[in-house]
Amino acid sequence: MTCAMITGITGMVGSHLADYLLAHTGWEIYGMCRWRSPQDNVRHLLRRAEKKDRLHFIYGDLKDSFSLQKALTEAKPDYVFHLAAQSYPRTSFDAPLDTLDTNILGTARLLEAIRACGLNPIIHVCSSSEVYGRVSACLLYTSPSPRDRTRPRMPSSACKKKHTTPSSHLPDPTTITQRFS
DSSP states (O other): OOEEEEETTTSHHHHHHHHHHHHHOOOEEEEEEOTTOOOGGGGGGHHHHHTTSSEEEEEOOTTOHHHHHHHHHHHOOSEEEEOOOOOOHHHHHHSHHHHHIIIIIHHHHHHHHHHHTTOOOEEEEEEEGGGGOOOOHHHHHHOSSGGGGTOOSSHHHHHHHHHTSTTSSSSSOEEEEEEEO
16 A cells, blocks of 8 residues: 655645645555644544554654654555654754754755665755745746756755755755745
8 A cells, every 4th residue: 555654744735735635645654743734734633553553653853863664664665655744944043953953954864864775766855945934926937047946045955955866865856846836
């Protein structure tokens, strides 16, 4: 059976992705969450997870390599939707090193854990357009260089993009990086 793992399932986007996958696929869904994550967004899914009805919550933290390997070993995903991040702009300024550790090193730890577990899933890395900074529509659509349309505008974005490009951590990864405006 096809299996997907969603990092950040307790977030707004992660919980909606879980709803969508449960409604439109027959996949097993493993949602990775931290022990201290609020469950407001997944409250409606808890009963289904308790019954193990194609939904499983597993502990994992982007700052803890061992927990990532354990979560991946349990899930054995065909797809990894990497949505977990420190996503509060104010916090990114107040605690920049913590943001770097979670978002950049956490992504690297996740990719390294996938490699260490011998897995080769399709990896979908998702973020907002904010990681690229404010970019005018004119620059996005009329730039003479295709590279300019996707070049990260913030140092942390460049790091995350580097970690999720082929040849970074996995032997032959299929990685999709998407940003939402």
